[in-house]
Amino acid sequence: MNSKKNVTLKDLAIALDLSVSVVSRVLSGKAREYRISEDTEKAVRAEAKRRGFSVNHLARSLRLKKTRTVGLLIPDISNGFFSAIAQSVESTARKRDYSVILCDTEGNEEIERSSLEYLCGRTVDGFLVAPVGLNSDHIIAIAGKSIPLVLLDRFFPDTGLPYVTSDNFQGAYEGARYLLENGHRSIGFIQGIPECQTSIERLKGYQMALMQFDVPFKQSLVSGVDFAEQRGYDSTLALLKRKPRPTALFASSAVGALGAMRACAESKLRIPHDISLVGFDDYPYAALLSPPLTTIAQKSEAIGRIACDLVLDWLENGKRPEEGGVVLKTSLVPRASVREITPET
Amino acid sequence: MNSKKNVTLKDLAIALDLSVSVVSRVLSGKAREYRISEDTEKAVRAEAKRRGFSVNHLARSLRLKKTRTVGLLIPDISNGFFSAIAQSVESTARKRDYSVILCDTEGNEEIERSSLEYLCGRTVDGFLVAPVGLNSDHIIAIAGKSIPLVLLDRFFPDTGLPYVTSDNFQGAYEGARYLLENGHRSIGFIQGIPECQTSIERLKGYQMALMQFDVPFKQSLVSGVDFAEQRGYDSTLALLKRKPRPTALFASSAVGALGAMRACAESKLRIPHDISLVGFDDYPYAALLSPPLTTIAQKSEAIGRIACDLVLDWLENGKRPEEGGVVLKTSLVPRASVREITPET
DNA sequence: TTGTAGGCGTTATCAC
């Protein structure tokens, strides 16, 4: 194999008997600006093409202090919700000629912290982070360095950090209301990480719906410590032990709902005949589940796209997005996992 | 906000009244090697920590001509199979102190080509690519530059490019044999991109099983042009129109199987009562589908991990992996989507 | 044990 080194501006300059500056200017599209003669421009382009030149972004970035790269931190890329976000981030970024360094933080705050630090050293121009948890110190530290950073999904209300997320309150409210409208009065709530903002909002939405139907909130009907499938399973098992058994479950995540389905199946409970279920997030396969799952759909593509545009706009215009955040509506997708019952009092 | 610039070696050197070299040596763990006094070492570390120093990887990479970065090209990150691979690549890479630049090629060869070129300019140390399709010129060009590159999933037999993939022949063979053993003689085959190596192997496996059961292969039972869900749906509809209708379907991808399920549901065909189905890939939710889907599981985690280790070993030792490739066994996961029937002759 | 100087490939600035 011909292990030719990468061609540099200097190589081209020597071959063409020109200065590096001219070559640089032509190849970075500034021929006009510097009124370079058509002949030289053509010659340069031809030689560059012939030798297969491509700029060394490292050197350019070092010089420009811009890398055209954003860091994307995600708790679990194999989770469909996050991979959908990653996909739209990546495609939005590429359209604007940026690239994405992906870090899967594995739901681990330590990894999140070190990844953040690492990416700083790589001088990414901006950050998109779906934070693992509750602690925001290390994330705020980035903002302190005045590197644009936008939060995804989970966020930190008091920090002023911009974010893009779903209207988790509304989503949970509608999900719970739907169950209530179908006569359910004892609804188990399978939550994610209790301290994180999305969970808090979802729990509030659930409570609000209960209130509107004059159903007292019972802490014992809330179960769960994180978003894993196994947790959904465990929590469901715990809730099913309750007497009387809840007539419905509301899983505040997609994988949680899968765990719940698995637990119900193993407990020989048929959905929706014996127990009803609503899950968060929507998936291509949700309609094909047994039974087709009623879910609260999030606009994951939009979350990624908007967040990405936000950071890129920010770092290009230097204009920080307005306070607050972008909150996207969710939508209830009714399918067959909820049964109408006569409410007991 | 205090928008303090990133601290450099020089800053530390000045503050400590030392030379940059000393600081550099301490901070890159070469204090021993250069017999730097304990006092200076401590002082340097302390100051570095105090000022929150972190190396500028750009500069280091430019100097070293090594970025500790691999480029990962994937046709569709929102596809569970690929996101599982991405996850294990990322985690393997991080363990070895590498990071990953993710490019979703959207199944588009043009994007693949330009991403490759782009990443070359970013001087990634190695490539991991799950190629979109058939054409391998642009990929071979990379190898020509002597940048380590390992293929994932799909590969190019005649090019000598190392790869890691599943034993698609065996997988398809077992899937088809399972259907045959259950009495099916008319089995529709929903394939992916016909020209790509994985599809070719899978089709061969299917044919081999037919042969063993003395069932003649019929081209008209093969349908499909790519791996998308919609294609699985379309192909299934086409196959269902056949008279007599096939008694079973074998979908050579996971999303293809979902499409097939959707098509069957819309055609009012119950699986497995009216028609049996086997899919490729296994998923957490496969067991919860209606009906629980019999699948051919791939070791996606292992594929990503092994491939990543291969490139990293290669680029660190300079030793190209042996010819051929790594081929991982698949396994049949029998569930409830196949019904035993009495074979008609 | 520490310092000096050159260079990695690019671009901005100033000169001709």
Next chain:
DNA sequence: GTGATAACGCCTACAA
């Protein structure tokens, strides 16, 4: 129109 030079931050051969 084009060229020389310095600088981005880091590493390393060579001195001291």
